[in-house]
Amino acid sequence: xxxxxxxxxxxxxxxxxxxxxxxxxxxxxxxxxxxxxxxxxxxxxxxxxxxxxxxxxxxxxxxxxxxxxxxxxxxxxxxxxxxxxxxxxxxxxxxxxxxxxxxxxxxxxxxxxxxxxxxxxxxxxxxxxxxxxxxxxxxxxxxxxxxxxxxxxxxxxxxxxxxxxxxxxxxxxxxxxxxxxxxxxxxxxxxxxxxxxxxxxxxxxxxxxxxxxxxxxxxxxxxxxxxxxxxxxxxxxxxxxxxxxxxxxxxxxxxxxxxxxxxxxxxxxxxxxxxxxxxxxxxxxxxxxxxxxxxxxxxxxxxxxxxxxxxxxxxxxxxxxxxxxxxxxxxxxxxxxxxxx
Amino acid sequence: xxxxxxxxxxxxxxxxxxxxxxxxxxxxxxxxxxxxxxxxxxxxxxxxxxxxxxxxxxxxxxxxxxxxxxxxxxxxxxxxxxxxxxxxxxxxxxxxxxxxxxxxxxxxxxxxxxxxxxxxxxxxxxxxxxxxxxxxxxxxxxxxxxxxxxxxxxxxxxxxxxxxxxxxxxxxxxxxxxxxxxxxxxxxxxxxxxxxxxxxxxxxxxxxxxxxxxxxxxxxxxxxxxxxxxxxxxxxxxxxxxxxxxxxxxxxxxxxxxxxxxxxxxxxxxxxxxxxxxxxxxxxxxxxxxxxxxxxxxxxxxxxxxxxxxxxxxxxxxxxxxxxxxxxxxxxxxxxxxxxxxxxxxxxxxxxxxxxxxxxxxxxxxxxxxxxxxxxxxxxxxxxxxxxxxxxxxxxx
Numbered sequence: 001x002x003x004x005x006x007x008x009x010x011x012x013x014x015x016x017x018x019x020x021x022x023x024x025x026x027x028x029x030x031x032x033x034x035x036x037x038x039x040x041x042x043x044x045x046x047x048x049x050x051x052x053x054x055x056x057x058x059x060x061x062x063x064x065x066x067x068x069x070x071x072x073x074x075x076x077x078x079x080x081x082x083x084x085x086x087x088x089x090x091x092x093x094x095x096x097x098x099x100x101x102x103x104x105x106x107x108x109x110x111x112x113x114x115x116x117x118x119x120x121x122x123x124x125x126x127x128x129x130x131x132x133x134x135x136x137x138x139x140x141x142x143x144x145x146x147x148x149x150x151x152x153x154x155x156x157x158x159x160x161x162x163x164x165x166x167x168x169x170x171x172x173x174x175x176x177x178x179x180x181x182x183x184x185x186x187x188x189x190x191x192x193x194x195x196x197x198x199x200x201x202x203x204x205x206x207x208x209x210x211x212x213x214x215x216x217x218x219x220x221x222x223x224x225x226x227x228x229x230x231x232x233x234x235x236x237x238x239x240x241x242x243x244x245x246x247x248x249x250x251x252x253x254x255x256x257x258x259x260x261x262x263x264x265x266x267x268x269x270x271x272x273x274x275x276x277x278x279x280x281x282x283x284x285x286x287x288x289x290x291x292x293x294x295x296x297x298x299x300x301x302x303x304x305x306x307x308x309x310x311x312x313x314x315x316x317x318x319x320x321x322x323x324x325x326x327x328x329x330x331x332x333x334x335x336x337x338x339x340x341x
Numbered sequence: 342x343x344x345x346x347x348x349x350x351x352x353x354x355x356x357x358x359x360x361x362x363x364x365x366x367x368x369x370x371x372x373x374x375x376x377x378x379x380x381x382x383x384x385x386x387x388x389x390x391x392x393x394x395x396x397x398x399x400x401x402x403x404x405x406x407x408x409x410x411x412x413x414x415x416x417x418x419x420x421x422x423x424x425x426x427x428x429x430x431x432x433x434x435x436x437x438x439x440x441x442x443x444x445x446x447x448x449x450x451x452x453x454x455x456x457x458x459x460x461x462x463x464x465x466x467x468x469x470x471x472x473x474x475x476x477x478x479x480x481x482x483x484x485x486x487x488x489x490x491x492x493x494x495x496x497x498x499x500x501x502x503x504x505x506x507x508x509x510x511x512x513x514x515x516x517x518x519x520x521x522x523x524x525x526x527x528x529x530x531x532x533x534x535x536x537x538x539x540x541x542x543x544x545x546x547x548x549x550x551x552x553x554x555x556x557x558x559x560x561x562x563x564x565x566x567x568x569x570x571x572x573x574x575x576x577x578x579x580x581x582x583x584x585x586x587x588x589x590x591x592x593x594x595x596x597x598x599x600x601x602x603x604x605x606x607x608x609x610x611x612x613x614x615x616x617x618x619x620x621x622x623x624x625x626x627x628x629x630x631x632x633x634x635x636x637x638x639x640x641x642x643x644x645x646x647x648x649x650x651x652x653x654x655x656x657x658x659x660x661x662x663x664x665x666x667x668x669x670x671x672x673x674x675x676x677x678x679x680x681x682x683x684x685x686x687x688x689x690x691x692x693x694x695x696x697x698x699x700x701x702x703x704x705x706x707x708x709x710x711x712x713x714x715x716x717x718x719x720x721x722x723x724x725x726x727x728x729x730x731x732x733x734x735x736x737x738x
Contacts, residue, residue, distance in 0.1 A: 136507060137532060140539035149553040153542040158570040161508020244476055245468055250645050299424070311541050311550055311644045 005110065007065040008057065008102050010072035011095065011181055012117055019069045027077060031196030037067045042074035043202050049094035050206075050213055057098060076182070078199075080190040082207050086214065088186045096179035103171035108132075111170060118177040125164055132170050133162040142176040147307065147326060225262035229332035233309060234258050236316045244275050250304075250312045253291070257303040258328055260292040303328050342381050346729050349736040351380075353688050353726060354660055355405035358398065365658040365670070366394040372415035372429065376653045377406040378662065385410075387653075390419040407662035410653035423651070430533040433540065434654055435547075436646040437495045438523040439488040450483040450701045481733060483701055484522050484664070489681050492523045496676070498640045499526055502547060506570045511673050518681045520661025520668040525654060540648040546570075549639040559631060564619045566612070571638070573613055578634035580610040588622055588630075660688070665726035683707060690722030697734040703727075 293300030417427030
């Protein structure tokens with residue numbers, strides 16, 4: 001692959017190999033004068049991620065392709081040193097989005113070579129020219145969480161384990177794989193002391209910027225559940241319960257976890273189940289306390305996502321607020337604010 | 342169930358496990374969690390692990406558990422608590438249960454008794470007693486050959502989608518009768534690394550959940566050529582429905598015109614095109630034909646069980662204490678002739694005396710028994726085991 005491509009896709013294994021043939025870069029040497037442009041560009045990568053949520057590569061930066069390629073592992077080292085999972089997500093997504101912008105118009109051969117390198121099995125489609133056939137296991141690995149209907153496997157062309165995708169779609173899936181790879185790279189433990197002083201000063205500055213941005217996200221206020229702001233699924237389960245009807249196991253799980261995550265005490269929840277046809281006080285209490293995180297592993301379980309409840313057949317069909325949310329716990333805030341929480 | 346009945350079952354199970362020379366075990370047995378019901382109505386003993394088939398078989402012969410489960414997941418430390426196990430991957434197993442299929446024969450063999458007033462009725466239990474409005478029932482559910490045939494049809498549908506759409510051929514699939522009301526279809530050597538979200542997509546694909554008619558080619562305005570895996574299946578199903586039942590007459594009395602019309606519709610469907618069909622029936626009829634086709638195409642796998650990556654499944658080749666039948670592997674070539682009520686019976690033996698509370702007429706291992714109501718009966722051991730397991734009788738020596 002050409003040098004310029006490595007500058008565009010610096011996360012590829014080949015890019016690292018290529019660079020190490022040109023310069024033998026060690027972390028502690030980053031302070032040297034000759035690597036100043038590398039450090040400057042690395043810091044810029046992280047800043048772009050923080051401010052624009054996308055790393056931007058100008059064509060003039062491709063001229064000094066060695067610095068451009070080197071700036072990627074340097075930026076990764078900076079993010080590792082700051083050691084914050086949310087920053088890891090923001091940064092890896094920004095790198096992946098930059099790659100997507102190039103990949104969507106990339107020539108098919110390069111696209112397939114990059115897919116292969118990322119462990120994604122794809123080939124030119126047996127169907128329409130310019131489309132691709134993608135192994136459905138790889139498709140699921142990366143696209144199962146996309147929530148638009150057209151990404152659902154049930155709505156795809158699927159034949160003998162191959163999913164037909166357009167170039168744009170393949171690029172979008174590669175974006176996921178790239179994000180995972182970059183994220184992984186930033187989890188390598190690295191302390192600021194391992195960096196030369198001039199670089200650790202830059203890291204300190206980045207960390208300050210990041211803290212400022214993080215504060216501006218603000219903590220979202222939880223809205224307490226009451227009769228006026230319940231999602232239709234919870235409303236219906238409560239109605240059925242009050243009529244003494246039987247709730248299935250997945251329904252009880254969803255209802256209990258919803259209530260325990262929206263400010264209800266275990267005792268209140270137990271009261272609701274006491275009218276259930278097969279009420280067993282001791283067992284119900286054990287189960288509710290377990291789900292509420294008061295027993296066992298001490299994890300408070302979250303209710304399933306909307307899509308999971310649909311799969312389980314316990315979503316009664318949403319209202320217009322449901323259109324804007326993906327998780328029942330987002331409902332109260334969405335209803336109040338008119339926006340997804 | 343009284344002590345004598347429990348002892349009788351334990352002895353029978355123990356004798357069976359002691360007679361085995363070998364036992365089916367999953368790959369990487371040392372990374373699996375095992376769980377057992379050691380007696381009726383006791384809590385499950387979980388988080389056990391075994392490093393060989395011999396040790397597991399030794400345990401089964403000694404303890405004669407009522408039920409034996411293993412994790413479809415593999416773990417670094419299967420004996421630890423859930424949060425400490427270290428999940429590595431999990432086999433994909435599809436669960437098909439006759440209970441979830443609207444069987445008409447339920448009225449013939451299922452019944453309920455109100456624990457408060459003694460009122461009884463046929464079929465599944467009601468929400469509340471029609472007599473006293475109380476909600477506590479004793480249920481008697483039986484499995485019959487018809488129920489299991491319905492479940493088997495779903496297995497065939499599943500195998501077809503696995504092969505044609507997912508590219509998972511027979512060599513990667515094993516089918517088991519569950520020992521009770523259905524089948525487990527295990528996928529071997531494929532898909533074990535996919536997570537819960539991906540498994541959900543598989544289940545949604547099978548059941549048709551989230552199917553977007555517009556994306557399939559069945560948009561409200563002008564239905565035309567159907568695309569995607571599901572579109573093709575819907576077209577095929579519509580073909581069968583129209584071919585079998587016709588679509589009502591338009592040109593009353595003119596057989597020639599009618600035949601022509603039907604042929605045109607079928608030719609369209611053959612090429613995945615629904616245009617001719619949609620133009621020849623009312624909008625309402627078209628919609629209900631499509632719904633019917635979707636219903637026929639969708640594979641009724643249990644969504645909760647199939648997406649659970651920590652699930653414990655019954656170990657193949659062990660006894661199911663709900664019936665005394667074996668969870669038994671069914672080679673694909675003999676699936677069509679497999680009769681669970683014959684081929685999964687392994688606890689055969691000399692006649693045994695039981696006192697039966699109540700049981701409908703049922704068949705097992707070639708014989709037909711019952712109906713019984715508060716009477717004593719001398720029946721072959723396998724029949725006694727079934728009656729005891731169903732808690733319809735007690736052992737009386």
